[in-house]
Amino acid sequence: MLQETRALHPVRRRGWKGWFAVRKRHLGYVAFALNRLTGLGLVLYLIIHLVVLSMLARGPETWDAFIELAKSPAFLLLDVILLAGILFHGLNGLRVILVGLGIGVHRHKELFWGLMLLAAILFIFGAWGFLVV
Amino acid sequence: MSEQKVTFRVFRYKQGDTAPHYDTFTVTVNERTTVLEALQAIRRDQDGTLVIRHSCHHASCGTCGMRVNGKEVLACVTNVLELGTPTVTVEPLQNAPLISDLVVDMGPFYETFSQAHLPFVRRSEYLPDAEVAEGVPFHMRFESCIECGLCVSACPVVASDAEYLGPAALAAVWRVVQEPRGTEVPPLLDWVNSEHGCWRCHVALECSEVCPSNVDPGGNIMALRQELVRRALGLSHG
Amino acid sequence: MKGNGIQGISGAVRWLLQAVSGLLLIALLGVHMIANHYIAAGGLRTYEEVVAYLSHPVVLAWEVIFLIIVTFHAVLGVRSVLYDLGPSPHTQQWIDRLVGLAGIGAVLYGLWLLWAIT
Ligand code: HEM
Numbered sequence: 439m440l441q442e443t444r445a446l447h448p449v450r451r452r453g454w455k456g457w458f459a460v461r462k463r464h465l466g467y468v469a470f471a472l473n474r475l476t477g478l479g480l481v482l483y484l485i486i487h488l489v490v491l492s493m494l495a496r497g498p499e500t501w502d503a504f505i506e507l508a509k510s511p512a513f514l515l516l517d518v519i520l521l522a523g524i525l526f527h528g529l530n531g532l533r534v535i536l537v538g539l540g541i542g543v544h545r546h547k548e549l550f551w552g553l554m555l556l557a558a559i560l561f562i563f564g565a566w567g568f569l570v571v
Numbered sequence: 572m573s574e575q576k577v578t579f580r581v582f583r584y585k586q587g588d589t590a591p592h593y594d595t596f597t598v599t600v601n602e603r604t605t606v607l608e609a610l611q612a613i614r615r616d617q618d619g620t621l622v623i624r625h626s627c628h629h630a631s632c633g634t635c636g637m638r639v640n641g642k643e644v645l646a647c648v649t650n651v652l653e654l655g656t657p658t659v660t661v662e663p664l665q666n667a668p669l670i671s672d673l674v675v676d677m678g679p680f681y682e683t684f685s686q687a688h689l690p691f692v693r694r695s696e697y698l699p700d701a702e703v704a705e706g707v708p709f710h711m712r713f714e715s716c717i718e719c720g721l722c723v724s725a726c727p728v729v730a731s732d733a734e735y736l737g738p739a740a741l742a743a744v745w746r747v748v749q750e751p752r753g754t755e756v757p758p759l760l761d762w763v764n765s766e767h768g769c770w771r772c773h774v775a776l777e778c779s780e781v782c783p784s785n786v787d788p789g790g791n792i793m794a795l796r797q798e799l800v801r802r803a804l805g806l807s808h809g
Numbered sequence: 810m811k812g813n814g815i816q817g818i819s820g821a822v823r824w825l826l827q828a829v830s831g832l833l834l835i836a837l838l839g840v841h842m843i844a845n846h847y848i849a850a851g852g853l854r855t856y857e858e859v860v861a862y863l864s865h866p867v868v869l870a871w872e873v874i875f876l877i878i879v880t881f882h883a884v885l886g887v888r889s890v891l892y893d894l895g896p897s898p899h900t901q902q903w904i905d906r907l908v909g910l911a912g913i914g915a916v917l918y919g920l921w922l923l924w925a926i927t
């Protein structure tokens with residue numbers, strides 16, 4: 439009987455969209471959503487990266503021609519986005535690990551902002567290196 | 572006391588409806604009116620078919636949980652004017668079967684929660700030096716969790732994994748591990764050390780943000796994980 | 810219920826592996842990025858420079874370890890994201906097989922590539 443009546447009641451569940459439903463949510467939720475986004479983005483990048491590297495197997499001409507292309511501003515911009523993704527995911531990941539080990543559970547927001555400050559500094563240096571050097 | 576008109580945008584759904592919709596009501600409130608009182612006023616004066624649930628009116632029974640302006644709250648202790656929005660949007664909790672309007676079926680939540688076998692009373696951590704009356708072993712109090720389900724509605728993982736045990740049950744298991752009171756701990760640890768147990772949690776800690784009763788479910792899950800990691804590494808026994 | 814493969818190890822160990830591989834990646838990926846973007850003139854290496862770089866045994870070992878750890882971490886991560894969708898035990902088995910195979914494939918492919926150019 440209970441089961442039958444329950445079947446009449448729809449469950450309002452956001453599904454995977456819920457991972458990114460950050461409106462009105464707090465810092466930890468947003469960090470989780472971004473960590474997931476960057477993690478999956480990095481996997482996508484890894485796959486593309488491995489495929490692109492197959493050009494190495496086709497010899498110097500193919501590779502060096504690609505490297506010339508990769509030095510164009512559009513490609514360098516992709517590298518800068520990659521750097522931002524790595525820094526966010528890596529340093530936020532460090533926070534997730536620490537909190538998971540019971541370190542800073544109740545200071546996780548301060549920990550987040552501290553690590554993001556570090557990420558921002560590294561990003562400025564890193565992006566400058568990509569674009570200028 | 573100064574009165575003021577506030578617009579309420581209320582989620583409506585009745586069995587058989589193809590889709591939910593929102594109804595708008597205008598309610599006169601003062602500085603002390605709570606969302607629950609405003610909803611009761613709507614039901615009394617404007618629309619007797621509005622379905623709401625409550626009991627204690629003071630944050631103890633955990634039955635009036637809902638989403639107000641997108642956040643999980645106990646309607647009975649949520650002050651309307653302190654929300655600071657001209658329109659107040661009221662919706663039922665997520666991730667639970669919807670019965671009618673603002674009322675969801677808490678049955679599945681209670682079923683999972685009760686598997687933690689959390690006793691109702693615990694040793695009190697307050698006033699450790701206070702004198703204890705004769706015949707009483709120690710000061711006791713109720714467990715903090717009022718089983719309101721706010722955390723489960725807010726958790727992004729429950730949103731996608733219906734099997735996930737969820738913050739309230741996991742936090743309850745940690746309380747049992749901390750203070751077993753006769754309950755067998757190892758089967759509970761096996762229960763939470765599963766694919767849909769505490770490893771599904773990704774530390775969004777939104778559960779702790781919305782918990783109205785200082786359970787800190789997220790912190791409890793982290794403690795539970797530490798314990799499981801210690802056991803996996805052979806650093807802890809019992 | 811304990812399965813084989815990734816499901817066979819306890820959740821605690823799986824979480825630890827994700828965490829430890831993440832920590833190792835900070836060092837592995839850090840060096841990888843610096844070596845491949847900031848050392849060579851103009852940032853990126855020409856074919857000849859790549860071959861010269863990889864001819865150093867320590868560098869080669871570092872890149873091989875990086876390849877293995879990053880793939881491992883990615884496999885566990887993607888598995889975790891897919892499990893968050895609440896798959897049935899049957900689908901879980903397929904997820905484990907698929908991400909496991911993809912991971913092994915990626916590592917073998919990477920090793921082959923390194924072998925082909927060095
Ligand atoms: C740089 C150092 C890195 C650290 C410290 C790190 C740390 C972590 C941690 C702790 C998690 C678990 C998050 C959770 O369960 O909530 C995670 C998840 C993940 N990582 Fe990393 N990671 C790093 C680099 C990478 C790289 C290079 C990739 C891509 C190849 C990657 C892909 C993923 C994916 C796909 C997930 C799952 C995302 C999720 O559960 O939301 N990570 N990482």
Ligand code: SF4
Pocket residue numbers: 725726727728729737738771772773774775776777778779788789792
């Ligand atoms: S900390 Fe874990 S249980 Fe709490 S809301 Fe986040 S994912 Fe859900």
Ligand code: SF4
Pocket residue numbers: 715716717718719720721722723738739742781782783784785786787788
């Ligand atoms: S842990 Fe907090 S939010 Fe969750 S059910 Fe218990 S009292 Fe409510």
Ligand code: FES
Pocket residue numbers: 625626627628629630631632633634635636645646647648
């Ligand atoms: S009516 Fe009891 S908690 Fe709100």
